[in-house]
């Protein structure tokens with residue numbers, strides 16, 4: 001049994017005039033203790049919504065369906081008051097733009113102590129000592145806890161946010177783009193800290209980012225999201241070397257490689273709007289190797305091998321035909337009538 | 346310590362502003378046409394000799410800058426001159442008037458702050474609910490009404506149930522217990538204080554609501570929810586203090602109005618405070634009284650602003666930068 005299991009999570013946002021935006025469309029994934037899992041995808045594909053949805057933290061304009069199991073127990077089923085006891089206790093978070101995750105008018109130590117006292121982990125002097133230890137653990141002198149957030153640098157604030165996330169010894173840490181606002185050196189330090197903590201404390205980590213090299217460096221497994229869905233999931237190695245969805249392949253190709261000499265290709269076009277139903281494969285308009293059936297048939301998410309799943313019709317083709325098909329549409333865009341395999345380089 | 350620096354700087358600024366106010370106040374009254382002696386209704390059929398004698402007596406024959414220095418010196422001794430109308434020291438009269446104004450305006454203002462902050466928070470918390478709509482529309486309506494209109498409406502509506510004029514019942518003869526007297530003053534205070542409260546609370550509600558809504562959207566509020574805090578604690582521990590910061594500023598800004606507005610309210614309800622006294626001073630061309638009144642109003646706005654600065658300093662640790 002996995003530590004965290006997300007089953008068929010859907011999120012709809014109410015828009016004006018009765019319209020709805022289907023931001024998360026049946027996302028499922030699992031997470032074992034101590035595992036580091038990456039969630040990647042372009043801006044707006046629903047990463048943050050998935051993370052907030054599974055903790056029941058979305059605004060009232062959102063409706064959520066699906067199941068979230070922590071250690072086998074469904075945490076969302078009991079409503080707001082019952083999910084509260086799981087928050088920070090089982091699952092803690094570091095937010096996107098965590099620079100402002102600390103309250104500007106409260107001292108840092110107080111903010112770390114707060115969840116301890118709330119969940120009955122510790123209180124008084126003991127809690128303050130534990131909070132001081134946590135600060136030391138993330139590389140901040142305990143005495144700095146008596147200061148206010150604005151007296152910290154960006155990197156220190158992010159470290160303090162991590163210390164705060166560890167206050168109740170959670171089993172799972174959700175980190176939504178924890179390093180976006182930081183400069184490269186500090187970014188590397190924070191990632192190193194997160195990897196170290198997950199190793200030392202056996203903390204399961206979900207790392208949300210659109211930075212693929214970071215995922216490759218930190219996570220054993222990853223899922224690629226597109227237009228509210230997971231389109232491919234598997235070991236990071238497999239996603240990189242043997243992707244089974246054109247989006248994954250193009251996403252990696254779109255990442256600059258410092259030492260490589262290959263030109264960086266961007267993916268033309270933009271993700272579809274999510275406020276209307278999508279027919280067929282959501283990625284088809286931007287896909288470089290789509291088939292006729294992609295237009296009308298929604299591809300199913302299917303196992304490709306050990307722990308590797310993808311949702312693409314190309315996977316129904318035999319191996320060599322699939323390889324030949326790759327990039328066919330892009331290569332053949334000048335001659336739209338290219339026959340299958342004709343676009344092979 | 347940087348905190349002390351801030352307080353000293355603010356206090357210095359307040360003192361400087363008071364000095365500027367005193368100076369403007371002095372010269373403003375010297376550029377008004379006519380002088381106390383020239384007013385023929387006051388000294389009818391005065392000969393030039395008599396007029397000159399009076400000018401010498403009041404020091405009006407001296408150059409302006411000398412008059413200014415004398416004024417400053419007298420002011421430093423708490424001497425604001427003698428009222429033309431009653432021949433009593435202006436400082437004594439104004440102290441007595443202030444003693445009547447302060448409780449009435451304070452009750453109205455504090456009630457406005459409390460009601461405004463509370464309804465603002467509730468509105469933001471229950472955003473989009475019927476309660477929110479009701480509260481917001483009421484606030485906009487009261488914010489829009491001019492003070493004199495509101496005061497007159499209240500006067501018309503409650504004339505039969507509440508006293509509408511003065512500070513206590515003038516027809517009670519003989520000894521009376523302190524309690525009965527306080528009760529009488531309280532009853533007289535309801536309408537003027539309510540007018541002050543209603544004129545102010547609308548703005549406070551609207552500002553509090555929008556400030557609270559903004560704060561509720563901050564990352565640290567999401568963090569607080571993620572920590573598992575119940576709504577009530579999220580508001581009281583994390584959102585409230587941050588959302589109150591703009592209110593401190595708005596209160597400070599409206600203090601000027603509070604003092605000026607007292608004139609309208611006191612006029613409508615004949616409340617024997619500083620506003621009423623100033624209206625009478627204008628009516629009777631009682632320059633020393635008017636000048637003293639202006640000065641007291643200016644100084645109280647400056648002092649109240651200084652207090653608001655200190656409150657801001659207490660609320661926001663970032664100010665110490």
Ligand SMILES: Nc1ncnc2c1ncn2[C@@H]1O[C@H](COP(=O)(O)OP(=O)(O)OP(=O)(O)O)[C@@H](O)[C@H]1O
Nearest residue numbers: 013021023042043044045046047048049050059274
């Ligand atoms: N409160 C909301 N109301 C309406 N729509 C929303 C709301 N929050 C998010 N959305 C929409 O849901 C979709 C997914 O947004 P989300 O923030 O989850 O994307 P993301 O993958 O985290 O992107 P980014 O990389 O920019 O953080 C977007 O189309 C967004 O416009």
Ligand SMILES: [Mg+2]
Nearest residue numbers: 047048049096
């Ligand atoms: Mg996001």
